Amino acid sequence: MLFNRKEFLQASTLASASMFVPRFLQATEQKAAVPAGNKVLVVLQLSGGNDGLNTVVPYRNDLYYQARPVLGLKRQDCLSLTDEVGLHPALTAFKAAYDDGSLAILNEVGYPSPDRSHFRSMDIWQSASNSDEYIYNGWLGRYLDNQCKACNHPTQILELDDMLSLALKGKNGSGIAMREPNRLYQSSKQKLYRELIQQHQSSHSEDLPDFLYQTLTNTLNSADYIFEQSKKMPSNAAYPATEMGRKLKTIAGLIFSDINTKVYYLSHGSFDTHVAQEGQQKRLFTEMNDAIEAFVKDLKANNRFKDVVLVTFSEFGRRVSQNASAGTDHGTANNMFFVGGALKSKGLLNAMADLNNLRDGDLQYKVDFRAVYANLLENWLDTPAENILGGKFSGISVV
């Protein structure tokens, strides 16, 4: 059956997301239930390999200054956390979070047989694979597979970008990527797409057309749903006019709505500081710091900070020794930040990177990043982690 054009236009302006369920999917339609106090994970990817040693600075360690005669950050410039450790001077919001018990720092996170290619190492982090395995789906995508069996809008995981990262691709379905709710909504608004969905009838014997139509349907439903939700409780707080500021403001507005999103994903970079690291890292940190400062303030003002954990990671840290261009080259293990109003463990969670025990000039990891994922999945997202991560990983209880 083809919609009468006029009827269709009326329907499409009035319709809520659930209107666009094509007949071949109607049987499986489910209403998404959104619990109040919905816990939310925000994953912030620092792309390019952030230099962890100049992020969380061991300013009482001579080895650090020996390896970095030019790049080493002086103690008096750092934001002091303890007698031994300070933060990069630009990270004032992280220092404030540390002081009020809403920051945790985990050092020496990595994985065995580290890969120094950006692309490959990022894929390892995003897919949660071993470094000798090639997996074409991601840990959050597999979380979605668990959460969204035949559901109509896979908005449980959202990426603030035009392209979807491997982390959000599942085996059965994938999350949604969008730079802004309005932009996704506009590009999905083609009448042809909606009319195609309406005329599509399940082919039964053919799996690919149904898969494509289901993905299209989910995309259009999600575009409508996200757009509607984004208008409900948009944040009116002041955020910096930077890309990250805009993205976190969008995320805050969605958190305040009753959208079913559990995970938001965004990237910031490039931290690939082979040359003149000081200026580049400082610029990137300032943008990140100011955006997160506004985000935390906004969440607190709306009494939602306790429901949110923001986690940072990078595909690798950098070499301990600076290079000849006032920069650093690709390294291995790195630190992670956790920011949130309900952290179970706070402050410095483990010892600082061991500069006495390097391997070919690189740090040796002590914490497998998948133990962090396991903790986030089990204790924050209430999902058994073993299947998603392809093994048992434990030992971290930051949330």
Place this chain on the structure above:
Amino acid sequence: MNRLDNQWKNQHLAWRAGFGPQARDIEILRNNSPSVQLKAMIAASQQPPTYIDVVSNSMEGMLMNRRNLSIEEKRQLRKQSRDDIKTLNLRWLDEMIASPAQLREKMAFFWHGHFACRNLNIYYQQLLLHIVRTNALGNFGDLLKQVSKSAAMLNFLNNNQNRKGHPNENFAREVMELFTMGRGNYSETDIKEAARAFTGWGADASGAFVFRNNQHDDGSKRFLGQEGNFNGDDILAIILAQPATANFITGKLIRYFVNEQAPREKIDYYADRFRQSGYDIQSLLADLFSSNWFYDVANTGNRIKSPIELWVGIRRQLPFDLPAPEIQLLVEKLLGQVLFYPPNVAGWPAGKNWIDSSTLLFRMRLPQLITGNEALQLNPKQDDDVQMGRAPVQLGRNFRAIINWPAYIQAFADSKETDRYETVNRFLLQSKHQPSAAVFENHNDKSSPELAIGTLTLNLMSTPEYQIN
């Protein structure tokens, strides 16, 4: 509707053994038998390919002489190299789109994904591409040996660091796991022993293979049940003698060209013949593409086009010029497949992995973007291996495609208005499942036959079904 006539079969062959049919060939597609078409495709691919050389003389001189360059010169060299890889990418796309040697280029594209290699040295990359294009239809053993001895692959898989007493097993492992036998057909000990045999294999700055005798471990090795003072060539020969190799390669080819769920007995049957032929790639393909099984309805319209196949297919079906061809690099990035930048040594994913909300919407919007009816406002993700911390280069955002509508519409000139949908649809969509004609009624411009064909074409290319071949 009879979908299994000659046109349908010939188009099936054109999509699988090449990058899709051209509108100007529509009469041939309708009238030839598939066996005649296959013979013509094979004949058109017999000439050795022309070397795609994008490296200037001065650049080549610098690449050969890397060690004596200043830091600034090296920086310049890396930048030039990355730029030249883009040019190589575009030049090869041109071949895929326009070359009559469709079978050769399609197979080269398959091997490009099979022997996946990331290497930022343009000179090495274009040498490897030439190996792949030259041997695409030749002997798999020759192809394997030449790829294994290429500077691009030896460097990518760290065999230049594989020395007697300090083995690096990366190359030995991937050769067996990904290039020949697949997991489960060798042990960790076999990898260690093979790595010893590959010690001393390297390449010089000109990309030529060198055997460094002083780095080679010439002791006895035990590999796959055989014992001897093996070198790298011996190891490859032993690997090629394994039935597992023929099975692995044939299975991958069949899953790629025929059906992702290939039955075991078909793989065994073709693998046997492949091994008996001494790994003759062309005869394996001719075998496959002439079988009734290949044209079985279950094996048609059952694949999702990879991004490169989608894009090159559009350019073959709808002829147009791009005054600024670099826009295609942006298309590759947004669709998720950039030539010369596979995600890892296992190559690109396949099938449904290509599809998510962003890529599907972008795929469906592409026809409107090409015509300029919509503006492109998407940003690809950065690639830090390429950008090295610098800001990404902003690519031109306007396709400004000059579509050769008269040439395209000519192909449908003799169709009556009542047959128009069916005629155009049959040429464009290879999916067995078809959108209903009625849905396009309101979207096609019927003010002239030309506009009707044009708008219908763009709309059909904007469907989920167009993602299937």
